[in-house]
Structures are given as structure tokens and as C-alpha cells.
Amino acid sequence: MSRPYDVIVVGLGVMGCAAAYTLARRGHRVLGLDRFVPPHQNGSSHGNTRMIREAYFEDPLYVPLVRRAYQLWEELGRDAGGKTFLRKTGGVYIGPPESATVTGALDSAMRYRIPHEVLSAGKLHRRFPSLTPFDDWVGVLELRAGVLFAEPIIEAYLELARLKGAEFKVGDPVRSVEPAGGSVRVATEQAVYEAPQAIVAAGAWMPQLLGDLSLPLTIERQVSHWFDPSRDEASFGMDRMPVTIWEYKESQYFFSLPDAGDGVKVGLHHGGAITTPDDVDRTVSADELARISDMLRRFMPYAKGHHRGSVTCLYTNTPDGDFIVDRHPAIPGVIVMSPCSGHGFKFASVLAECVADLLADRAPAFDVSAFSLARFAK
Ligand SMILES: Cc1cc2nc3c(=O)[nH]c(=O)nc-3n(C[C@H](O)[C@H](O)[C@H](O)COP(=O)(O)OP(=O)(O)OC[C@H]3O[C@@H](n4cnc5c(N)ncnc54)[C@H](O)[C@@H]3O)c2cc1C
Structure with missing residues (x-):
């Protein structure tokens, strides 16, 4: 029998790591799972650097989000003991x-x-x-545009989340995420875990892990x-x-x-x-x-x-280039947080905050309705 967790985070790329830290910081007992050992080179969060920018040409809807993200990247640096994760270059x-x-x-x-x-x-x-x-x-x-340091951010999130009590089990792929009474059951190749809530942030593996949703990715x-x-x-x-x-x-x-x-x-x-x-x-x-x-x-x-x-x-x-941040329509305890259409890294810190609010049944400080799953049904 595994120890009791409040939230299981499936996938520890930048999205899952940000979520794990944000939730652990808020006092949740977090279990994070990954098929590889993060940070690794098989997904979407590697390659040393990522761009952060504010004059968002794709859509102005991202500007308020990125503004909060800037604050949170700087906060992460302070939490990590004065490290620099964001360098403004213009x-x-x-x-x-x-x-x-x-x-x-x-x-x-x-x-x-x-x-x-x-x-x-x-x-x-x-x-x-x-x-x-x-x-x-x-x-x-x-x-104000600049560079984020990708792998150091993931390492910091993991380390700081551990210090807040989060547990991570890596190198063990998740096979299924299913409802189990009022809980969520997450089965890996080696174990089965349950918690009242879960976040699925499996990046490019999302279509296979959540096959029932037929995500148009x-x-x-x-x-x-x-x-x-x-x-x-x-x-x-x-x-x-x-x-x-x-x-x-x-x-x-x-x-x-x-x-x-x-x-x-x-x-x-x-x-x-x-x-x-x-x-x-x-x-x-x-x-x-x-x-x-x-x-x-x-x-x-x-x-x-x-x-x-x-x-x-x-x-x-996604077909429209926007993100997915929403409740799983068939498993109420599950939040789907990922497909980031090639521009998501800079937002991980703020999306983690939004997801933590959704899990607490609070309206996030930012409108994430543009990232709903329902839009694909239209
Ligand atoms: C070349 C490139 C350049 C980019 N440049 C920028 C940029 O400049 N600025 C920007 O903001 N964004 C950029 N992006 C986008 C950004 O990096 C991604 O949006 C972001 O990293 C996605 O993170 P993620 O956590 O969703 O996915 P990932 O990092 O892929 O994480 C998913 C995790 O889930 C794990 N996983 C998957 N399936 C399972 C399973 N069954 N069981 C357990 N674990 C599982 C994987 O191992 C992985 O660790 C770029 C992306 C690329 C590829």
C-alpha cells in the first residue's frame, strides 16, 4: 500500500515539475511520476535555453499570463537561494x-x-x-524578453518540491489513469497509486496515455x-x-x-x-x-x-496552437495540463498556479477558458 498522497503528477517535464513544486509549496502531499529520469532529452523541455517574451505576437491573451510568469521565475530563483533562471536580453x-x-x-x-x-x-x-x-x-x-535556463529550472523545481515533502518515482512509465471510486488510480509498470486528484502533463505521450479523449494533437x-x-x-x-x-x-x-x-x-x-x-x-x-x-x-x-x-x-x-489546461471530462479529479504547441515553457510557472487553483476548486487568477478541452468538440 502506497503512502497517502493528495495529488499525483504524471510527467515531470517543465509543466509537471512546476505543478509538483507549486502544489507541494501549498502543503499538498505530492507524488511525481515519470517514465524517464528528469531532466532528460526525450520530451520537450531540454536544450539548455528557452525564450521568454512579453509582446506576444501569437495572441495578446498570453500577455497577462506571461507577466505573472516573469514574477514567478524570479521568485523561483529566490526560493532556490538566489539563482538566476531568467536573463533579460531583449x-x-x-x-x-x-x-x-x-x-x-x-x-x-x-x-x-x-x-x-x-x-x-x-x-x-x-x-x-x-x-x-x-x-x-x-x-x-x-x-524585457530574454532567456530561461531549462534544465536548471527543472532541477530546481524537483529539489525544492522534495524539500517540501514531494516524492518522485522515475524510470517507470504510467500505463493508465482511471477513476477509482472518488479517487484517481494511476498504474505504472511497477506499481499502483491512488490519490484524490491527479495532473496529467505527459507532453507528446498525451495522446497514448489519454487515448479515450481522442485528443486532436x-x-x-x-x-x-x-x-x-x-x-x-x-x-x-x-x-x-x-x-x-x-x-x-x-x-x-x-x-x-x-x-x-x-x-x-x-x-x-x-x-x-x-x-x-x-x-x-x-x-x-x-x-x-x-x-x-x-x-x-x-x-x-x-x-x-x-x-x-x-x-x-x-x-x-493543438489545432489552434493554444494550450490545454482543463479538467478531464470523464475523471473529475484529473487535470490535463500540457500540449503547449511549441511555446509553453515560459508559461509553466503560471500555468502551475492556475492548475493548483483549479484543483482547489478556486477560479484561477487568469482566464484559462481558451485552453479548454471543449473547444475541440466545436
Ligand atoms: C526545440 C524547442 C524549442 C522550444 N522553444 C521554446 C521557447 O523558446 N519558449 C517557450 O516558452 N517554449 C518553447 N518550447 C516549448 C516548450 O519547451 C514546451 O512547451 C514545454 O517544454 C512542454 O513541457 P511539458 O512538460 O508539457 O512536456 P515534456 O517536457 O515533454 O514533459 C512530459 C513528461 O512526461 C513524461 N511522460 C510521458 N509519458 C509518460 C508516462 N506514460 N508515464 C510517466 N511519464 C510520462 C515524459 O517522460 C516527460 O518527462 C520549445 C520546444 C522545443 C521542442
């Missing part, structure tokens, strides 16, 4: 003036009075010599690459280079993050092969490397020095 959204990235970032910036500047291509290059946009493109610059293979600059290294450092998103063709994106000690990180946002977490091809091909090298030659030519390495990662996409 961020630029680059493309033709009429592109959705530029107009969307401006819309969010103006609606929420986010300090920003619109820079011509020439001004952008003079301000950030590492960036060479086409002459008729513009950049929307915001200063697609799992997309993504690759991040790291390069040493070929010259002018200082202009690629975290104190000189902003994070960037380039809409180089309609709805096609290239991104970069400054050198955090492991090279400049670059990649394409979306456009990857549709796959499953068990079948994904983790080998990076010469063609993929040639494609990203072309992007660099065009937009950040001096970033393309020695290729340090590439890593595959997974996006779990």
Missing part, C-alpha cells in the same frame, strides 16, 4: 512590416503598453550587428542547433544579442538565442516532420544542417562558425 520580432509576427507583436505591445521600439533594418543592424535583415524589413524590439519533430560565431564573438553574448524570431516567409519562422556559453542557438519554429515520441528520428541530417546554415548565412552571417551540435525535441501541437 527580444526582436523581425519580418516584413505587414507580417503577422511584426503586427502581432505591435498589437500586444500597444494593448498592454509594453515598452517597445520599431526599428528599420538599418537601425536594427547598427544596434545589433549580429543581425542582418532584408532592407525593407523591420524589427519590433522589447527589452500532432507531435512535431523539431531540431535546435548550436554554432560558435565565426567572428565578433562579443556581439553574440547574452549582454549584446537579443532573442529573435524572424518570419522569413508567411508563417515560417527562424529563431535565435544568444550564446549562453554553449554557442548561438538557432532553429526553425514549426515545419518539422509529424511523428510520435517513440518513433521520432533523433538523427540530424546533412540536409537539415545545410538548411539552417543557409538561414544563418542570410540573417546572421557571423554566427555561422563551427557547428557545436544539434538536438531533436518535440512539439505537441
Whole structure:
């Protein structure tokens, strides 16, 4: 018989770890389960760094959420004894003036009075010599955007949650999540656990774990690459280079993050092969490397020095690109918290707060109705 838990968290990527810590901090007895040993490289939360940005071009609805997330990332640093998990570098959204990235970032910036500047291509290059946009493109610059340190965040969440009494059992896949009287029964390959409530944050494994829900998710293979600059290294450092998103063709994106000690990180946002977490091809091909090298030659030519390495990662996409944060319709004690469509990391801290409120039957401080499961039925 396992010890009594209040909440079982299935999946310990950034979402599950954030939830486990937030709940343990609120006094819940938490059990966290993962099929691997987190932080690991098989899901969606690895690769050293993640972008955080406020002038959210995808939809202004994310701005209040990300504002709270900024506070919580800083709070996590304090809880961890003064560590830095968020480094503000500034961020630029680059493309033709009429592109959705530029107009969307401006819309969010103006609606929420986010300090920003619109820079011509020439001004952008003079301000950030590492960036060479086409002459008729513009950049929307915001200063609060920056970088989150992914694996250290997961390690900190796990350690701090343990200090608050949470237990973790890892390397043991969950096979089922089912109702059991008024409780939730979670069966792994090796054991069966019960608790009044559970959170399922299994990322790309969500469709197989919650097969009954027929979630309309697609799992997309993504690759991040790291390069040493070929010259002018200082202009690629975290104190000189902003994070960037380039809409180089309609709805096609290239991104970069400054050198955090492991090279400049670059990649394409979306456009990857549709796959499953068990079948994904983790080998990076010469063609993929040639494609990203072309992007660099065009937009950040001096970033393309020695290729340090590439890593595959997974996006779990909903049809509308928004998240899922909702109660399981058939198992009332279960909250589904995950599919983050390739932009969820920055929100893990605040979504964990929302989920903890939902579990306590309180309305979250932010409206998460856009992340409901019911929207897929429409
Ligand atoms: C290349 C790349 C770049 C990105 N860049 C950004 C960015 O700049 N900014 C941003 O905000 N977001 C970004 N994202 C998105 C963000 O990283 C993800 O939204 C986020 O990490 C998803 O976290 P998760 O916890 O939902 O999933 P995961 O990290 O995949 O965690 C799911 C966990 O569940 C476990 N699990 C699955 N099935 C089971 C089971 N049956 N039993 C037990 N455990 C199980 C897995 O082992 C895993 O640990 C990026 C993603 C990728 C791939």
C-alpha cells in the first residue's frame, strides 16, 4: 500500500515539475511520476535555453499570463537561494512590416503598453550587428524578453518540491489513469497509486496515455542547433544579442538565442516532420544542417562558425496552437495540463498556479477558458 498522497503528477517535464513544486509549496502531499529520469532529452523541455517574451505576437491573451510568469521565475530563483533562471536580453520580432509576427507583436505591445521600439533594418543592424535583415524589413524590439535556463529550472523545481515533502518515482512509465471510486488510480509498470486528484502533463505521450479523449494533437519533430560565431564573438553574448524570431516567409519562422556559453542557438519554429515520441528520428541530417546554415548565412552571417551540435525535441501541437489546461471530462479529479504547441515553457510557472487553483476548486487568477478541452468538440 502506497503512502497517502493528495495529488499525483504524471510527467515531470517543465509543466509537471512546476505543478509538483507549486502544489507541494501549498502543503499538498505530492507524488511525481515519470517514465524517464528528469531532466532528460526525450520530451520537450531540454536544450539548455528557452525564450521568454512579453509582446506576444501569437495572441495578446498570453500577455497577462506571461507577466505573472516573469514574477514567478524570479521568485523561483529566490526560493532556490538566489539563482538566476531568467536573463533579460531583449527580444526582436523581425519580418516584413505587414507580417503577422511584426503586427502581432505591435498589437500586444500597444494593448498592454509594453515598452517597445520599431526599428528599420538599418537601425536594427547598427544596434545589433549580429543581425542582418532584408532592407525593407523591420524589427519590433522589447527589452524585457530574454532567456530561461531549462534544465536548471527543472532541477530546481524537483529539489525544492522534495524539500517540501514531494516524492518522485522515475524510470517507470504510467500505463493508465482511471477513476477509482472518488479517487484517481494511476498504474505504472511497477506499481499502483491512488490519490484524490491527479495532473496529467505527459507532453507528446498525451495522446497514448489519454487515448479515450481522442485528443486532436500532432507531435512535431523539431531540431535546435548550436554554432560558435565565426567572428565578433562579443556581439553574440547574452549582454549584446537579443532573442529573435524572424518570419522569413508567411508563417515560417527562424529563431535565435544568444550564446549562453554553449554557442548561438538557432532553429526553425514549426515545419518539422509529424511523428510520435517513440518513433521520432533523433538523427540530424546533412540536409537539415545545410538548411539552417543557409538561414544563418542570410540573417546572421557571423554566427555561422563551427557547428557545436544539434538536438531533436518535440512539439505537441493543438489545432489552434493554444494550450490545454482543463479538467478531464470523464475523471473529475484529473487535470490535463500540457500540449503547449511549441511555446509553453515560459508559461509553466503560471500555468502551475492556475492548475493548483483549479484543483482547489478556486477560479484561477487568469482566464484559462481558451485552453479548454471543449473547444475541440466545436
Ligand atoms: C526545440 C524547442 C524549442 C522550444 N522553444 C521554446 C521557447 O523558446 N519558449 C517557450 O516558452 N517554449 C518553447 N518550447 C516549448 C516548450 O519547451 C514546451 O512547451 C514545454 O517544454 C512542454 O513541457 P511539458 O512538460 O508539457 O512536456 P515534456 O517536457 O515533454 O514533459 C512530459 C513528461 O512526461 C513524461 N511522460 C510521458 N509519458 C509518460 C508516462 N506514460 N508515464 C510517466 N511519464 C510520462 C515524459 O517522460 C516527460 O518527462 C520549445 C520546444 C522545443 C521542442
